[in-house]
Each structure stands twice: as structure tokens, then as C-alpha cells.
Amino acid sequence: MDAIKLRGIYTTAIAAILVSHGFKIAQPSKVTAERVGESHVTNEAPQAVIIDKADKQGIRIRGLKEVVDKAAEAILEELGDAIVRRYSPGLYSVYAGVVKERREDVYIVELEGGKGILKCREEYSEGQKVLVCVVRPGFAGSAPHLSTQVRVTGRYAYLIRGGRITVSEWIKGWRHSELLNLGRMLKPAGWGIKWRSSAERAKTTELVEEIASLKKRAEELIRRFDEAASASLLMEGEQVIEMEFPRDVKLKLDEKRGEVAVTVRGHHRLKAAGPKFSALVDLAEELLKKLDVRRELEQILERKLEEWLEKGGNLLIEHSTLKGNVYKLGPGKVQEVNHSQGKIVVLRQFKGRGRYDGLDVPKEEGDYGLTEISLNGWTTTTRYFSKEGELKGIYVNINTPPELYPGKIRYIDLCIDVVKIPGSPAKIIDREELESYWKLGVIGEKLYRKALQEAQKVMERLEAQPLE
Template identity: 30%
Template sequence: MTVKLRGIYTTALTHLLTEAGHEVVQASGPIRDRFDADFGTERAAVTVATTDDRQGVGVSGDDERVAAVQELVTGVGRDTLWWPDPTPEGAVYAGEVTETLGSGAVVDLGDAEGFLPYGNADDRVETGDRLVVQVAEAGAPWTDGRPVLETAVAVRGSLLSLVRGASTDTGGVGGPSMLDLVAADPREGWGVSWERASDDADFDALAAALSAANERAAAIDDALADAPPAEETAPHCYWDDTTTTWVWFGRESRFELDEARRAVTTTMTGHHRLKAGHRTASTAIDYVEALCDDPEGEFPFAVTAEQFGPREGGSLELGHGKPDGRLISLGRGEVTAVDADGTVTVERELSPGGEYDALGVPKEGGDIAETTLKEGRWWYPTTYRDSEGTSKGTYVNVCTPVEIFPETARYVDLHVDVVRHADGTVERVDDDELDAAVAAGEVPEELAERARGVAAAVENALS
């Protein structure tokens, strides 16, 4: 199986994939330098790309092959979670425009909503229009981003793309057609455009990529040929013979990826944790690793916080991930303390109304929530106090190991929690929600057992 990788996790995943017998293709320059191996230029059946926020990867490609790569990637650590995308890249829909915005239109696809930039549409788009669209770029569930759509129907690849109804790029004025050189033709009614990576590919690889693209184009033609027009059937999926899966790496998993990378090249402790936290950290990390032969040791939280944040007096958002892939912001608070051991204290002033979960006491004006987060810990407490400083109770959230990035503290909530009421009574809650998440396939049993063990330990400590 051929796999193309890009982003901050590439070296580690290249090591894991090649060790498992998979073939990495179209490797970048640094990867070619680090590995004593020959990397082909042929078409990739699966693409693994780091998400824009660097929290994980998207795995996209042929249905039957994505599953094998996904299994390996999600097996990195017990706090790695994954979710299938209901609108995978390349899927073709009959969609209905439900809203027009400044830069594009919101389109109902049935399974989800998509966003069609006006620049991706052939004609003017208005509310109520029904049209054929294709998913050009899927979005990770924790980003709340709608998939990006286009009205052109295409089979996109890293070597070449086929576009339905388009003309073929001949590969240069006055020169021989690339199609003449590869001795192959696109499917009738489709035009070829050559991607940048095709410059480094041999003719056999290009011919094989064109053959695979032609097969996919034929499948799309077949799906559209007998289907009712978009005006009659929207919202409706015409064709989705591809898979996109989103993988989120927890803190333990990032350190496991460090180990995989260390098997190939010098890797400092916390390499992936640091690069996931701040874009400008990448240059500093590459510099340190280039200078040091063995930069292993404790994760340098104090230095990281001093250089990039969070800092005392600043603010920090609580990024509350859910096991179904969503990310919920619990709001931003003032950072009141940052300790060298990785502990950060955040205070938030709360608005009145309703009750505190599981504590059963009202939220009142002037209430303060003090949250104590520690890098790498599987739980964190939030103590609620009234305007005079009297405790209203403490809520301990059990979660995947906390990562404190410069702007946001991130984790995935594991449902089961422990509360300590103002009178000292300790109660464990939401075990049933964790059980339901396991039954739904959202939380692996190993991770659930860890959560239950953490909850038991916290309950004993507070009793």
C-alpha cells in the first residue's frame, strides 16, 4: 500500500508505516535524508496530513486502504481518538444553498453542511439554488469547520487531476504532450491537469496514476448518469467512494511519536508536544536538535511557557474536547499562576443563571471559578466560590492528559467526574455516560478503564 505523508508527524509515522510494511511515496527532502530507503514517486492510495492546528492528522484515500493506515496511526497511544468524516474529501453531492454569506454560501448536503466559496462556483449562487458540488477539503470535527465545496467535479491526486468537462493541460506550448509521453489518455469528457509532483515522477508512475483516476472518473460518471438532477433530489449524496478519518493525538500519544521519531533521528523530549503548541516553536526545536546529539530528558514546560506562554497575567482558554470529536470552549480566564512543574491556575468570573453541574447550587453574580491545570495529569479540579470567597464546591474533571498550549489548555473529557460539595460530601458522577460512550465506540475500553481508575483515586483522595 502506498502512503503520502506531510506535516509535523511525518518522520514518526514514516518510521511506523515502513516498519509495518507499507510503502511511503512522494517523500519530502528531509524524509529522504533521514531514512536509508528508496521512496517511490507513484500515486498514493492514502494521504496522511497534519491538521492546520497541528493537533492531529487527517487520513484520506481509497476506502479499503484507509482502514489499515488508520489502525496503525490510532494505535500509537491509548489517548489517541478518531472519528470518520460523514463528508469525505472527493464525495459528490446534490446540495441546496440555505444561506449566502460575504465570501460564500452555506450548502445543505444532508449528512452535514458545507461551505461553497464564491470563487469555487461556476455561476452566481443564491439561497434556494440546488446544484452539484464536491467536497474539495474536509474539516476536522474539533475545528467546527464546514467542509469546503466546489462546483467542479474532479478526481484530484498529488500527481495529476482529472476534471469533468475540462480541457487537458498539454504540458507546455510547442512541446510534446505529456499524454504522448505516458502513452495514455484520460477518460472521455475529462481533462487532465498535471500537479507539481508529476515533475519528479517517471512515466510509468504517471500512467498508473492516470489509469486509477480514469477508473474513479468512470465510477463518478456512472453514479451521475442515472441519478435525478440536483433540482429534484437535493440534498443527496451521489458518490462517496472515498474515506476521510480524523485522528486526534493526546499527550501520551505525542510522546510515543517522539519515541518513533527518535529511532530515526535526534529528537528532543516533547518534540511533537512543542510543535503542536506553537508554530514558531518548530524553528527553535529544529535548531536544538541540530546542535544536540542526545537532547533527551524531562519535558521543558517552564522554558516553553516562558518563551511562548501561557504567562501570569495573560489569558488561557479551556478547550474541552468531547469523545464524539467536538471541541467546546469553556471560556477564557485570567492566568493567576504558572509553576515550573507544569501547573497553571486560571480564574474565570461567571455569569449568573442556572446551577453548577452535579453540585446543585445556583450560579450567582460575582462567582469565581478557579481551575488548576497540570501538564500531563489525567484530571483537573475547578473550585467555585461566591463573591466573598466562600466555597460552593469543587468539580474534578477526568480527562485525557492535559496539554497546556500557549493559548489553550486541551484534553478530551472522559465523562466520569468527581465532585466535592461545600459540606465535604464526595460524589462520583456520570459513570453511565462513560459506559454509553464505550458502547458507542467513542472511547476505547483501555482508555475507559484508565478513566475509571483515575476517578477512583480522586474519589479516595477527596473523601
């Protein structure tokens, strides 16, 4: 039985997907249990956990590799165009590492299959063996970050070398105090205990047995480290997969949630917009249980998101990348809002000197840009001008259809772009970068082909019309 625990704004929709693929939902809230059905629920400790990303724009799946991979496959089968980032090595994987060099305040440590970055107070010499675990896995070529506070992972608890007794922030009240006291009684010498959220409903006998088992594993780990002659993996950690949801995927999630609970269109985008909009969604969905006013309520919610959007107002552009970085462009001044044509035009001022990336033309004091965002399309077009109003070039970013949020608009950049400067033909750039993310599995073939198609259409359109 594959059991997964869920927490966050995507819980109901993802739970509905998982139970249709044969998963059990571990230790759910009463509301979630009622929505998915008691036959799909278990109080056993989960083998994987799904929580919101910090920015609420997707989810993070963590746990046993085979269960995490299987869950990700099931979710992707339903959602298609989600952005997928598979991190490695596993979180809390433990290594016998070898110090290769020191760079300022960090050490570069050789691991089995690669290198990691260790930042610590201890002093090490080149060639010294060191026991480390992964605290931040790498992605797309980035090195993992390491710690000497090694963790041994269980279903209810972690043993942490040199750590204290702590309890998951999700466990409150008397149970929190009870687990602290139990931890003090069971704490092995030289190790701390962190009780996981799954410990809240566990029996005391189960917790005692787990700590005894983790203690044996910790002793075996130290023995294997002492015997290791070179860099080697001593214990596999937890698989981590992150999924980011573009606008159209959130709409699919709205539909999935709607199969088991009353759901307004835009539920997940509005929930991601912050506490104010989250409360409005809850109120609207309570009203829908009693009144047939879906269309009116959805229009009101959309207007609330757009009410700040007016000519002369500020707009921040949130540019999320396939690698997971987020760049905030602007804010710029809104010049035009045209819902019938589905576009917003923003004036952006540029400072400093240099050259514009992609266009390779000089960047000078007084330059400005007019950025046209296609509200229902796949492009964000910036026309760059000198302070005299002379067009320097056009840069068309290919991205997922954008989402409006209070004070900002957000999209996911698909790497590939189209550029044109006066006197030269339009050209597609960064095609290879898009292809590399497709080959990594970050995007699926459908989204990859769509980005290529959009870039080709833009290039042909720019070639067919004069610059203006």
C-alpha cells in the same frame, strides 16, 4: 504495495511506524528517505496521504479506504491512546441526492443512507434530484456538507465539475507552470482539473492517461445520475481518519522518531508550539549531533516554554473534546505555580446569569472560580464561589494529562466528570457520553477504563473530605 505520502511535523515518527508494518513511503523528501532507508521508499503515486491537523495536535489520514484503515490500525498498535475520529461518508463521495426541504440558505438533501447539507446559489425545489459530492464528511451524528462542484478523484488529479485549472500549493516553480499548461491542453468540456501534489514527479504520459481515465469516469457518473430513480451513491470517495495526540502519545512519538533521528524529549509538543519553538528544536537537535548535552538542552527548552508562567500572569485553558471541538476557557489569572506538587491554580471570573452545567446551581454576578490543573495527573478541578466567598460547588473534569504551551495549557476532555455541592453527595456525571465514544472507537478500552477509574477515585476522595 501500500504506499503512503507524509507531510508535517509527525512525518519521521509516523514513517518509522509505517515501514515497520510493511508500508512504503511515497515521494518522500531526501531527509525522510535517508532516515527510513531507500528500500522503504517509492516514487509511485501514494494510495493515501498523512498530513498534520490544522492545529498540529495530530494527523489526518486520507485516501483509499483499505489503505487508510490499515495505516490507522498500524499507528494505533504502536501509540495506543490516540483519539480517533472516523469520518463518513468518504470525502468527495458522489451521490444522486433528492432535495427534501430548504432551511434558510441551505438545502437538506436525502442521500443513500442519510442526509446532507447543501449550500449553493442554485435554486432547487422539493423532490428535485441533484448531483452532489461530499466536501466535509460528518462525524458522530453530524451531517456531511455537500457541493454541486462534483469531484472525480484520481491518484494525480481531480476533475472538478465547472472548475478551473489549478495546481497543488506544494508544487512550485517551473513544474507548477508546466502543469497549468498541460491542464489547459487536457481539460474536458465542463470540467476543471486540479493537479495533486503527487503529480510533481509523475511522467507526462501518466498524467495524460489519468485525465483520459477520469474523463471516462465522469461521463459514466453523469449517465448513472441521469438513470438514478432515487437517492443513491454513485461513486465512493476517500476515507478520512483524524488522530489527535495527547501528551503521552506525543512522548511515544518522540521515542519512535529517536529510533531513526536525533530527537529531544518533547520534540513534537515543541514543534506544535509554533515557528519560534520549532526553530529552537531544530537548533538543539543539530547541537546534539555534535555535543553530549541532551539533559541540559532539554531543560533549557522546557524552561523556555514555562518562562511566561508566573503568578499574576494570564493563562488560557484550551479544552479539546472527543468530538473534535475546542473551547478556550479564560484567560484567567495565575494564582499559584507549584512544580513540586505538580499543579497550577488559576482565578477565573464569570459573567452573566443562569445555572452552572453539571452543578445545577445559580450563576450570579460576581461569581468566581479557582481552577486547579494537575500537571501530571488526569484532573482539572474548579471550585465555584459567590462574590462573598461562599463555596457553591466543585466540578472535577477528567482529562488527559495537560500540556504547557506559550500562554495556554491544553488537555483533551474525557467527557466523564465528578461534581459535588454543599449538603449533597459527590456524583459522577456523563458516564454514558464517555461510553458512547468508546463504542464509536474514538478512544480505546485502556483510555476508557482509565477515565472511569480516575472518576471513581475522585468521587471517593470528595466524599471522604469536607468541602472547603
